[in-house]
Amino acid sequence: MVAEQFEIPLWLDLGATALGSVQGAMFAAQFKDKRLDLLGVGLIGVVTGFGGGVIRDLLLNQVPAALESNWYIPVAIVAALLGMLLERLFSRLNVAITILDAVSLGLFCAIGASKALSVGLPVVPAVFVGIAAAVGGGMLRDILLGMPIGVMHVGSLYAVAAAAGAVFLVVAVATGANITVAGIGCVIVTTLIRVLAVRFGWSLPEQRTISTLRRLRRQKSE
Numbered sequence: 411m412v413a414e415q416f417e418i419p420l421w422l423d424l425g426a427t428a429l430g431s432v433q434g435a436m437f438a439a440q441f442k443d444k445r446l447d448l449l450g451v452g453l454i455g456v457v458t459g460f461g462g463g464v465i466r467d468l469l470l471n472q473v474p475a476a477l478e479s480n481w482y483i484p485v486a487i488v489a490a491l492l493g494m495l496l497e498r499l500f501s502r503l504n505v506a507i508t509i510l511d512a513v514s515l516g517l518f519c520a521i522g523a524s525k526a527l528s529v530g531l532p533v534v535p536a537v538f539v540g541i542a543a544a545v546g547g548g549m550l551r552d553i554l555l556g557m558p559i560g561v562m563h564v565g566s567l568y569a570v571a572a573a574a575g576a577v578f579l580v581v582a583v584a585t586g587a588n589i590t591v592a593g594i595g596c597v598i599v600t601t602l603i604r605v606l607a608v609r610f611g612w613s614l615p616e617q618r619t620i621s622t623l624r625r626l627r628r629q630k631s632e
Contacts, residue, residue: 414524414528414589415521415524415525415527415528415589416520416521416523416524416525416579416589416590416592416593416596418517418521418593420479420481422517423517423521424481424482424485425514426513426514426517426518427459427460427463427476427482427485427486427489428459428485428486428488428489429459429489429507429510429511429514430458430459430460430462430486430511430514430547431455431456431458431459431460431485431486431487431489431490431493432455432489432490432492432493432507433458433493433507433511434454434455434456434457434458434459434490434493434547434548434551435451435452435454435455435458435489435490435491435492435493435494435497436493436494436497436501437454437458437551437555438450438451438454438455438494438551438555439451439493439494439497440497441555448491448494451490451494452487452490452491452494453490453554454490454551454554454555455486455487455489455490455491455493455494456483456486456487456490457547457550457551457554458490458547458548458550458551459482459485459486459489459490459547460474460476460482460486460547461546461547461549461550461551462518462522462542462543462544462545462546462547462548463475463476463518463521463522463543463546463547464476464546465542465543465546465550466518466521466522466525466526466539466542466543466546469526469539469542470525470526470529470531470539472529508605508608509601509605511604512571512600512601512604512605512608513597513601515544515545515568515571515572515575515600515601515604516544516571516572516575516596516597516598516599516600516601516604517597518543518544518572519540519541519543519544519572519575519576519579519596519597519600520540520575520576520579520592520593520594520596520597520600521543521593522539522540522541522542522543522544522576523536523537523539523540523543523575523576523579523580523596524536524540524579524583524589524592524593525539526539526540527580527583533580533584536576536580537573537576537577537580540572540573540575540576540579540596541569541572541573541576544568544569544572544575544576544600545561545568545569545572548560548561548568549561567603567604567607567612567613567614568604570603570607570614571599571600571601571603571604571607572600574599574600574603575596575597575599575600575603576596578592578595578596578599579592579593579595579596582595582596
């Protein structure tokens with residue numbers, strides 16, 4: 411299935427990248443014991459900001475979009491430095507940043523999934539690319555910090571929200587919906603699931619919890 415790509419204005423894409431960089435730098439700045447210098451925190455912020463887009467384009471065998479414009483790298487660097495220097499201020503805006511982060515997650519997901527469809531990938535790989543584009547920056551951040559990858563541990567459905575949005579997009583496109591409508595729907599679905607998961611503490615069952623339930627069931631049957 412070949413579809414058009416979901417396009418957003420450059421300023422919005424840069425805004426989403428900047429927000430990712432701010433969050434990445436804020437996250438890195440919390441770990442005082444790692445003794446990260448200005449360059450280290452800035453690098454982590456930059457990687458968080460457009461790492462997902464780079465992973466997306468590498469999966470699609472294309473030149474990363476962040477390297478085709480003069481804007482992405484400077485915006486990511488400035489945003490990362492602001493995230494580190496104004497960590498306390500941004501922390502007070504936690505609710506607003508969480509909502510904006512959820513919107514950014516949806517945007518990256520919609521762009522990734524639609525771009526994969528536009529180059530002719532089947533729907534399942536397109537969903538995978540959408541998820542990778544959405545969570546890739548956070549994964550690279552955790553790797554650079556030497557931490558367990560957040561999306562693989564019990565949390566607030568970050569990857570699940572992206573998966574739901576990507577599935578919505580490919581299904582909408584498959585049923586003949588306009589790519590803009592499908593993309594906006596993807597952003598809305600992803601944002602709602604992510605925000606509600608944070609608000610109510612939703613998460614997938616933990617592996618050891620499942621193991622415990624299975625053991626209890628075996629004991630009852632014996």
